[in-house]
Amino acid sequence: SSCMQFLSPFAPHATFRMISAAPCKRPQFGACHIFVATCFLLCRAASAGAVSRVMVIDLDVHQGNGVERDKLAANDEQMYILDMYNSHTYPLDTPAKAAINAKVELRPGTADEEYLSQLHSALAKAAAVFPQPHLVIYNAGTDILAGDPLGSLCVSAAGVQQRDAAVFAFAEQQGAPIAMLLSGGYTRASAGVIVESLTALLRGLAGKLGSLGDAS
DSSP, rough: EEEEEEEESSSOOOOOOEEEEEOOOOOOOOOHHHHHHHHHHHHHHHHHTTOOOOOEESSSSSOOOHHHHHHHHHTTTTTTHHHHHHHHTTTTTGGGGGOSSSEEEETOBBBBHHHHHHHHHOOOOOOHHHOSSSSSEEEETTTBTTHHHHHHHHOOOHHHHHHHHHHHHHHHHHHHEEEEEEEOOOSHHHHHHHHHHHHHHHHHHHHHHHHHHHHO
């Protein structure tokens, strides 16, 4: 099964919940991108109209064509998609790319320095074009790791931690709650990298919450 994590440390009422879900089977779309679309719809519905402007930051190694096609079908101008993916691997869905607002196509073998530089540039663009979204949905695939048989990138474990930290810092700067979804990752190393990154994020959050408590 796959895990879906909702982590909203920057909203007035912080929450942390984990939901396990079995992948859906739509052959033309990856299961991780179905989770993104489902999370988006659930959050919008549950908010009773409070959540309309949603930013999807899709950092799974594969193009997020499922949510992109959903956006096109709904003609949804209130969804901003930042999609950063290996342009030489599945699904190679050219029509779906029309839904992407910030498109970063990576070459096989892309490593930490270039990857993180491209990410920071894309986040800066997103902040300028679509500031202060009501919600950030973050698809945090670890199939960008070096050695992943389906990813073909060369990002290190430290690079994944820096990536996750950058996305969470972006959400904080924008004053937006963030829903983090765990998705692709096809090596045994992925589980440990996820644990280390989440631990670092939670320690950072605990430190900020502790500082707030001390100040009060």
